[in-house]
Amino acid sequence: MIKYNLLCKKCNLSFDSWFASSKEFDKLKKKKLINCHGCGSLKVEKNLMAPKLISKTLTEQIEKKDIQKYQKIRRKINEYQKFIKSNFDYVGENFAYEARSIHYNNKKKNKGIYGTASKKDLKELKEEGIDTQLIPWVENQNN
Ligand SMILES: [Zn+2]
Numbered sequence: 001m002i003k004y005n006l007l008c009k010k011c012n013l014s015f016d017s018w019f020a021s022s023k024e025f026d027k028l029k030k031k032k033l034i035n036c037h038g039c040g041s042l043k044v045e046k047n048l049m050a051p052k053l054i055s056k057t058l059t060e061q062i063e064k065k066d067i068q069k070y071q072k073i074r075r076k077i078n079e080y081q082k083f084i085k086s087n088f089d090y091v092g093e094n095f096a097y098e099a100r101s102i103h104y105n106n107k108k109k110n111k112g113i114y115g116t117a118s119k120k121d122l123k124e125l126k127e128e129g130i131d132t133q134l135i136p137w138v139e140n141q142n143n
């Protein structure tokens with residue numbers, strides 16, 4: 001006798017079942033005599049691995065990767081923001097106005113500017129030939 005842990009592909013129920021041999025399992029499977037104890041589906045497979053354990057480990061690995069990726073990006077953004085804050089003047093919501101006044105009035109500025117602008121503003125600035133750069137921004141910085 002051999003005991004198999006079976007997994008229903010339809011309802012994900014796993015259950016144990018006894019067979020005379022592995023050959024008998026194949027035979028019964030071929031004859032469609034093995035069905036799910038829960039939903040009666042014939043989509044029952046031999047469950048060779050412990051899926052819960054594996055998927056849990058996998059999920060943890062993926063989450064870890066995501067967190068590392070996020071922290072890396074976050075660090076990069078922090079560096080950007082530090083650089084911008086010390087090299088650019090903050091103009092807040094007046095960004096589009098300030099960008100235009102620099103562009104059209106040849107207003108001499110030692111520093112570039114940064115601030116917020118709507119998508120519409122950015123599109124218009126671009127059409128007017130004013131270069132802008134979009135950067136990701138994280139609020140509530142401590143520096
Ligand atoms: Zn089922």
